[in-house]
Amino acid sequence: MSFDALLWLSFGGPEGPADVRPFLENVTRGRGVPPERLDEVEQHYQHFGGVSPINRLNREAIAAVEAELAAQGIKLPVYFGNRNWHPMVEDTVGKMAADGVQRALVFPTSAYGGYSACRQYDEDILRARAAVGPQSPELVKLRQFFDHPLFIEAFADATRTALASLPEGARLVFTAHSVPISADRAAGPPEEGGGRYSKQVQEASRLVAEAVGVTEYDVVWQSRSGPPQVPWLDPDIVDHIEDLHAKGLQAVAVCPIGFVSDHLEVIWDLDNEAAEKAAELGMAFARGATPNGDPRFAQLVVELVREHTEGAEARKLSDFTQAGCTVNGAPCAVGCCEPAKRPARS
Template identity: 80%
Template sequence: MDRVSYDALLWLSFGGPEGPDDVLPFLENVTRGRGVPPERLAEVAEHYQHFGGVSPINRLNREAITAVEKELAAQGIELPVYFGNRNWHPMVEDTLARMAADGVRRALVFPTSAYGGYSACRQYDEDIERARAAVGEGAPELVKLRQFFDHPLFVGTLAEGLRNAHAQLGGARTVFTAHSVPESADRASGPPEEGGRRYSRQIAEAARLVAAEAGVGAYDVVWQSRSGPPQIPWLEPDILDHLDALHAQGETAVVVCPVGFVSEHLEVVWDLDTEAAARAAELGLGFARVPTAGGDPRFAELVVELVREHLMGAPVAKLSDFPAAGCTVNGAPCAPGCCEPVKRRG
């Protein structure tokens, strides 16, 4: 059977400000329609100002794209890579218009999230639908690549970092972190008949796989970066509260592994390297943080392996029994009821 041909790869990400004047407009894009109060936006904006109003995410994406381009070339795959964002320039609508003008008719899409869930998966489908609608007639067909939290290269990269961090400290407690979401959003992240695909269960499975490969026995899974109103239950415990609890239990050191993230963007640098590291110092806890997988050369190999699944029918590489999911065409959900948005009360 003939394989479907593709003209390009679209790298689709979250976006981030690249200067002080970008910060509030960027945050307004992120929170549009969510009723986040201005004082909360100002609080988050202050985090960015600690770094000159610049998030590292766009730079990191460009570096990762360069690595992927080199890996594609090394494997003899001629596929130009385009870069588009959900919330800040280059906006995906503008990128898709350029792709159409360049003659791209069918492209694969790599979203920079390893997991399912509304923000991590379904919202990228919405980005694709919105961008194609903005371009209109002649918009390229877009096929989104699958989730990869259980890919051997993703797991192996984090496991190596975890072993190295433990070698620095010795006798430390392992703590895996991921972005918290409302409990209602977590329940909506997998159809009822496939509850095992919930975002929180995917995070737990990735942590289990990384710990097993690293040879780590005891570990905890906690959450970070909560941004919602206090009356709405979110996944807990928070990393800072958990550090307090570990200290009270007599732990003397902690290794933190951001299993839920793929790059060293602001939520990792601020929530872990700034706030969590400071809390650990206050408590007298030794502290080490595992690098995210996105900066490792194996990450580019992972992306190209996902591409090869479509171009060449390469086997699906995964370490868990979770069903492969997240692969969509033109933003159509991969399964009924999967990663549904939570209805907000007005």
């Protein structure tokens, strides 16, 4: 099948102090998040000068993918668009249309299923195509890749490095972004019984642990942002470190299995809050690297591209259903990864 571009679709992040508040308002639009919560999160960004590393890291990853495409003789220009901050995906798809792009593949910077991790990128595609109109290119989203061998290998090597820096007996802990339990139950087609996101995180963690040769490990969550009365996936990473300390463990290695790059929720929640809690308790702490600076990540993206351009066989290490590949924002299946219904206000 012929394609003439690749769209790199990501979350977005502020690149200066003045960007932070409007960026957060974009992230939380329609969700009824109170201003006090935005004030709190804004301070996290201002701690780093109002700059999230995510756009820089995406540009670096795009450059690596462009080089890998060229090395493999694949002529596809790569465009960059975001959901929540510039370059906005609507503007990018408009530029693609102006450049004459007719059919493009879309790489979303999330390895997993679920509403936030997958379906919301379909909504981004729908919104961008509606904004551009009839001249918008056809957009084919690449599949989920949580169990791709290159993804697992990159995390496994990063985990080995983290463990090697710690005393013997360090506990390996995998972490991913928490979501409301109701949202996780809605993840995946109804016939799967929900939980696609958390099950995939568990499976990716198992695959990495197996590659590293670790049989006992934990999977925990981070970065919850909802009201306390709404149940989210737990335990939280900071609470879990306290529990490990109470059990007498003296060292913890954290693998951020849910993230492809070191955006702010990684460097704040892990490198600051989790690391500070471990230091407070006198525990040794190390955090493994995320994969998008690893050359294998660019190779992974190009492999996903070749599944469409050349009919290459899909490489995966689990028995999970292959999912996430959509056309023009249509869902994988009826009812797949629907957003969780918000409780009615009394």
